[in-house]
Structure formats: C-alpha cells, structure tokens
Amino acid sequence: MPMQRTYSQCPKCGKRLPQPLPEAAPCPFCGVYFFKWAAPAPPRIEKTTESALLAPLDEIGNTSFYGRVVAFVMLASWSRVLFSYDYRDGEMGSSFMHLVLLPIHEAGHVFFMPFGEFMHILGGSLFQLLLPFGIGAAFFWKNKDNFAAALGMWWGGASLIDLSPYIYDSLHPQLILLGGHTGEDGPHDWIYLLSALGQLDNAQTWGADAHLLGGLVMLSALAWALAVLWKQRMKMKSSG
Helix, strand or coil: CCCCCEEEECCCCCCEEEEEEECCCECCCCCCEHHHHHCCCCCCCCCCHHHHHHCCCCCCCHHHHHHHHHHHHHHHHHHHHHHHCCCCCCHHHHCHHHHHHHHHHHHHHHHCHHHCHHHHHHHHHHHHHHHHHHHHHHHHHCCCCHHHHHHHHHHHHHHHHHHHHHHHHCCCCCCCCCCCCCCCCCCCHHHHHHHHCCCHHHHHHHHHHHHHHHHHHHHHHHHHHHHHHHHHHHHHHHHC
C-alpha cells in the first residue's frame, strides 16, 4: 500500500497547519482536501497536424466506404487523362472538366467586377481555383471530412491544369475563345494579366509551370485521400 503524503502547510491557502495532516484530510482553515488540490492534472492530449489531416470519419458504413474507394479509383484514372492533355495546343478544352469549370470561370469575372479592371480580368481564373479549394477547406474545417477535403484539393489541381493552356497561349494566341476568335482579335485574360505584370514573354514558362503544379496538387490530393481511406479501413476492422 503506498505511503500517504503528509502536509505541514496548506497548498491552497498557504497557512501553517497545527500539526502535519495526511493528504486525505481537509485544511482546517480553508476546507480544501489536500489530495484534490495537489492531484496532478491529467495529461492533455492534443491532436497533431498529421492526425488531424488523416483522421477518418467517426462512423461510416461499408456502402459509403466502398463508394469512396470507387470514387478514388475513378479520379486516379481521370487524373492520368487530364495530365496527359497537351497544354501547348489547348487539348484540355475538349474535356468534361473544362465544361464544368467554364461557367465558374465566367462567374468569377462577374463577382470580381466591383474591384477594378485588373481584378475583374483576374477574377475568372482566380474564382475557378478558389471555389474547389474553398469547398475542400469547408469539408476539412466544418465537416471534419478529410476524404471530401482531399477531393476538393484534387479539383483545385485539375482547375489549375485547365488554366495552363490559356496561360501558355497568351504569347502566341491560337486558342478559339468564347467569342469565336483568338486572343489577337479580342480580349484574352492572360495577355492582359501577364502584360500588366511585365511577364508576357514568359507566358509559355508560366503555362508549363501551371500544368506541372496542377499535376502535383492532384497527385498530393490522391495520396491524402488514399491515406484517409486506409485509416478508415483500419478503424472499421478494429471496431468490427
């Protein structure tokens, strides 16, 4: 049996005791029980950044889990297709992803119109990046759903790949834009933006970099989603 600690002075009020008292006794002056006051606080467990990023959902059924597995496999296959499109000739423009992102791009021009000409022009490209990344962030912070957050990140990477031909094209415009003409004959967002920044001569480098960065973002998102699925599977096995 462990020996009880004795107190000659109250740890709370600091008054000297008439005689040493065991830790189970109360202070005759302030009434605190010594063992309650002196008991060490339980260790505080803090979630690390890694565990927060990889934490699976608390509850998920087999149907939902395997549905996510199928979604992961489909997106992984689609990633290879999207990254294989040649950004130098606008091949991405024929993809389904481009059809999804085009109205988002155009909406961005409208949303940023009140903030001046530069932001109005930049708003299209900016919004088609902010929307998917913002959706992913909302799933991460609000819903605590890391798999869905990873899909939002993946969509942001695909959106960057979608922008890369537009950026690349601004040096020697050949892409047919919405108005049925090339950038030489009408407005071209990235001719204006890169000219304003003094970077038009580097347009093709920026376009190639956007394509590569978009691919890396998609790959990172897929790795994140796979890690979350693995954690979810291990949790389901341990609880089942």
